[in-house]
Amino acid sequence: MRKMVILKSSVAVVVLMAVAVAFLFPGKARMLAYPLARRAAEAKLNYETRAMASYETPHFTIKYSPADQPAVAMVAQAAEAAYAPVTGALGYAPGGKTLVVIYPDRSALNRNFGWSGSQSAMGVYWGGVIELLSPSAWFKGNTASEFTRTGPMVHEYTHLVFDHLTSGNYPRWFTEGLAQYLEYKVNDYEWRTADNSLAGRLYTQSELDGSFDALPDQSLAYRESLAAVRYIAAVHGEAKLREVIAALAAGRPLPDAVAAALDMDYGMYAIEWPKWAKMNM
Ligand SMILES: [Zn+2]
Numbered sequence: 191m192r193k194m195v196i197l198k199s200s201v202a203v204v205v206l207m208a209v210a211v212a213f214l215f216p217g218k219a220r221m222l223a224y225p226l227a228r229r230a231a232e233a234k235l236n237y238e239t240r241a242m243a244s245y246e247t248p249h250f251t252i253k254y255s256p257a258d259q260p261a262v263a264m265v266a267q268a269a270e271a272a273y274a275p276v277t278g279a280l281g282y283a284p285g286g287k288t289l290v291v292i293y294p295d296r297s298a299l300n301r302n303f304g305w306s307g308s309q310s311a312m313g314v315y316w317g318g319v320i321e322l323l324s325p326s327a328w329f330k331g332n333t334a335s336e337f338t339r340t341g342p343m344v345h346e347y348t349h350l351v352f353d354h355l356t357s358g359n360y361p362r363w364f365t366e367g368l369a370q371y372l373e374y375k376v377n378d379y380e381w382r383t384a385d386n387s388l389a390g391r392l393y394t395q396s397e398l399d400g401s402f403d404a405l406p407d408q409s410l411a412y413r414e415s416l417a418a419v420r421y422i423a424a425v426h427g428e429a430k431l432r433e434v435i436a437a438l439a440a441g442r443p444l445p446d447a448v449a450a451a452l453d454m455d456y457g458m459y460a461i462e463w464p465k466w467a468k469m470n471m
Contacts, residue, residue: 221357221441228353231317232289239291246287249273254292261325265292268338272347275376281432284354288347290320299323313342315349322346339377345369356438362402364444367415371423374416386413388467395460417467425466426452
């Protein structure tokens with residue numbers, strides 16, 4: 191009986207300590223659990239796509255439907271072309287092969303995400319996996335090198351490597367800004383639309399921080415996220431951008447990471463990058 195009481199109370203102490211750790215360091219506890227959740231999501235999708243054909247490259251396993259057989263070599267080439275510049279820029283390479291799934295059409299891709307069908311992405315990164323819309327549904331070019339330059343692989347693979355590196359410790363806008371920054375650096379590609387000029391009224395930093403995905407003009411929100419990341423590299427230097435990323439990987443919140451790397455408080459950063467962007471982008 192006495193033994194039982196001691197056992198129960200020591201279990202209670204362990205549970206209390208775990209709760210205290212999670213309460214005192216919520217970011218740390220979440221960062222420890224995050225890779226496990228990502229691996230579970232990846233294993234689930236790998237299982238769900240077990241009937242699809244698969245194509246292996248040194249760093250990627252690409253799953254596809256029979257209709258996409260003609261495009262798979264082009265996707266493989268773009269994926270491998272993204273590998274060195276993205277892992278080099280972030281100074282990190284995830285272990286094992288990255289799973290890429292090609293969906294034959296937009297409704298199949300959207301169905302998998304429970305989307306309404308209004309999204310028009312060519313690719314999505316979620317849960318450790320890159321999911322692509324079949325090039326046959328959107329790609330109008332002729333060559334694999336054109337697909338490599340204008341396609342989604344550098345963008346989505348940046349999301350993936352950054353997610354591994356930081357265990358999910360980042361706001362949405364920052365990963366979108368970083369993915370576009372590498373597209374800009376590696377492929378000289380920028381997503382410009384009639385609605386995303388930086389000359390007019392911009393969303394505020396707190397709008398980007400708090401509700402990036404809900405902002406009505408997504409092309410403007412994306413353009414601003416690129417500007418906010420590009421400002422760090424262009425004005426303070428690539429090394430400072432790597433410092434911000436290293437601080438996120440160490441579990442610091444983004445405002446602290448930016449303030450420490452740039453020696454500038456976050457409120458000042460929120461004033462400086464739009465000013466720079468209006469002059470230089
Ligand atoms: Zn993205």
